[in-house]
Amino acid sequence: MFIASATATVFSALQTAEVLPTLTAYAGKKFEFEKKYACGVCRAVLDGEPCEKFDSCHLIHAQSVRPSCEDAGFCAVPAPYDADAAPLPNAAAFPDIRVTPVFGTKDYNQVRISAITSAERPATWDTAKSAEIFDYNEVFRYKWTKNKLHTKLIRVTPGNDTYAIGNVSVPITLPAQGDGVSGVIFADPCVKGASITADVACTYASKFKTLTRTPALLNVLAPATDFWGILGDNFYDKTGKVTGVMFDKISFEAKSKLMVTVPGNHDYWVLGGPDAGTKSDQYANGHMQWYAQDAKSAQHVGTGNKSAPFDFSSDPSTHHPLRGGNLPAITNAFHYHQIGNLGVVGYSGAYTLAETKPYMKEACAWLGAQQGMDVAMIVGHWDTDGLGCDKTMAGPMFYEEMKVLPGCDALDKKNMLKFFMGHTHCNIPHPHGKVDTGFMVAGQGMGGCGNYGMPILDTTGGRIKVYHFGIVDKDGTDHYDDTMKCLESKGWRACTDLAELWLDQALPARN
Numbered sequence: 001m002f003i004a005s006a007t008a009t010v011f012s013a014l015q016t017a018e019v020l021p022t023l024t025a026y027a028g029k030k031f032e033f034e035k036k037y038a039c040g041v042c043r044a045v046l047d048g049e050p051c052e053k054f055d056s057c058h059l060i061h062a063q064s065v066r067p068s069c070e071d072a073g074f075c076a077v078p079a080p081y082d083a084d085a086a087p088l089p090n091a092a093a094f095p096d097i098r099v100t101p102v103f104g105t106k107d108y109n110q111v112r113i114s115a116i117t118s119a120e121r122p123a124t125w126d127t128a129k130s131a132e133i134f135d136y137n138e139v140f141r142y143k144w145t146k147n148k149l150h151t152k153l154i155r156v157t158p159g160n161d162t163y164a165i166g167n168v169s170v171p172i173t174l175p176a177q178g179d180g181v182s183g184v185i186f187a188d189p190c191v192k193g194a195s196i197t198a199d200v201a202c203t204y205a206s207k208f209k210t211l212t213r214t215p216a217l218l219n220v221l222a223p224a225t226d227f228w229g230i231l232g233d234n235f236y237d238k239t240g241k242v243t244g245v246m247f248d249k250i251s252f253e254a255k256s257k258l259m260v261t262v263p264g265n266h267d268y269w270v271l272g273g274p275d276a277g278t279k280s281d282q283y284a285n286g287h288m289q290w291y292a293q294d295a296k297s298a299q300h301v302g303t304g305n306k307s308a309p310f311d312f313s314s315d316p317s318t319h320h321p322l323r324g325g326n327l328p329a330i331t332n333a334f335h336y337h338q339i340g341n342l343g344v345v346g347y348s349g350a351y352t353l354a355e356t357k358p359y360m361k362e363a364c365a366w367l368g369a370q371q372g373m374d375v376a377m378i379v380g381h382w383d384t385d386g387l388g389c390d391k392t393m394a395g396p397m398f399y400e401e402m403k404v405l406p407g408c409d410a411l412d413k414k415n416m417l418k419f420f421m422g423h424t425h426c427n428i429p430h431p432h433g434k435v436d437t438g439f440m441v442a443g444q445g446m447g448g449c450g451n452y453g454m455p456i457l458d459t460t461g462g463r464i465k466v467y468h469f470g471i472v473d474k475d476g477t478d479h480y481d482d483t484m485k486c487l488e489s490k491g492w493r494a495c496t497d498l499a500e501l502w503l504d505q506a507l508p509a510r511n
Helices: 008-023 035-046 127-133 210-224 241-247 285-291 353-369 395-402 408-413 480-490 492-498
Strands: 096-101 110-118 136-139 147-155 159-165 168-174 182-186 227-230 258-261 335-339 342-346 375-379 417-421 427-429 438-441 452-458 463-472 500-506
Touching: 096 168, 096 335, 110 168, 127 147, 147 285, 182 210, 210 227, 210 452, 210 463, 210 480, 210 492, 258 285, 258 342, 335 353, 342 353, 353 395, 353 408, 375 395, 375 408, 395 417, 395 438, 408 417, 427 452, 427 463, 463 480, 463 492, 480 492
Parallel strands: 096 258, 182 227, 227 258, 342 375, 375 417, 417 438
Antiparallel strands: 096 110, 110 147, 136 147, 159 168, 182 452, 335 342, 427 438, 452 463, 463 500
């Protein structure tokens, strides 16, 4: 493990050389069969899709998938490597909540609060009173329809506030506008366990023990920060089952923190790209309702408004010649907001630059007009083109497009416009040569660089810093026990000597 005193420049020279071949591995635009997709391909073929679509006829075809994918050996249930997917002991006692920052044009002193219920996870409050507690109470549309979303916009007092859901008081911590903040940001988390047979195999799940370690790390870090975020490929989940299992392992205290997310290619097409898209894919419809971001689609939804905070005009079951099925309206996947002194712009690379450009201009103009905003970050999923993403929409090129727009240009001249992304499964700073500007946070279990850890962005104390708490190094060295011992006993700020320091810059003086 590197010590925090190592400079960002050194990391750039060492790590860019190591991972450059990996960074180009995802540039292909057509689906190619790999062993990790065997279960998902089998399920698709069993559902009537032709094996030719997946380049799998040599192994997986209509005859080989009978009577079931489990019996055929393509979806074998793995033995538990650490612990089964048991929820936290007290998970059922608390509502399954989301707290998200509001769309930028709204009053800062608000948040969107949501709760998810289902037959598998009944409400902890009297659902007959849902209309009194929330403004919108509807079963998920199109996908993941066993779930029901309850959500509303509420006004809060910056600092510490609460909101009652039944007899449970939800702590709401909204940093004062302009205050420094910190947040946990990662991408591409994957897991496996005795009760999880995901469509995409998680390469390092057993080695990294992600089923238990990822939620455990989040449960100790998120309550000690101001926000947390997952930047796409959220548990590689087509049906919502794996996501539900994982969220029952995330603590109520962690879920009470502000949460930011964007969809990745596997959130649209579980096998990774539009060439492999099927009618059963979620096309990010499950994703957008489960995480309930206050996106552009919700700009018109204010306090007391019972309208849906989504644009449901696009039916994913309708075939699209380029995307497999129809994607949700782009406004569901584009958002910008402020958290303390940090501006955040979230977008999806599944849309074209022409479709996205009006919202980019709008977001940059908004960034340039905000009070108390010292730095901004763009969060997306793809780091390179292919698998549903055009070159101009992948993280590095999207940043290049954004940095010249009015509002963003002033931030970039101060070196205060950053971007975070996933997709290529590495945790590294300065990918694709974007020194002190770009950060890849996708080393969370999938095959790639073979490292695993939790990055933290910190804008307090007049500086912007990015730490990486490495849990498993590329050479296999495991730091989990020592790191967790320190985090649990002292808090992350007292444990930064155990982290890599990816970035350390002074924030510009305010006028």
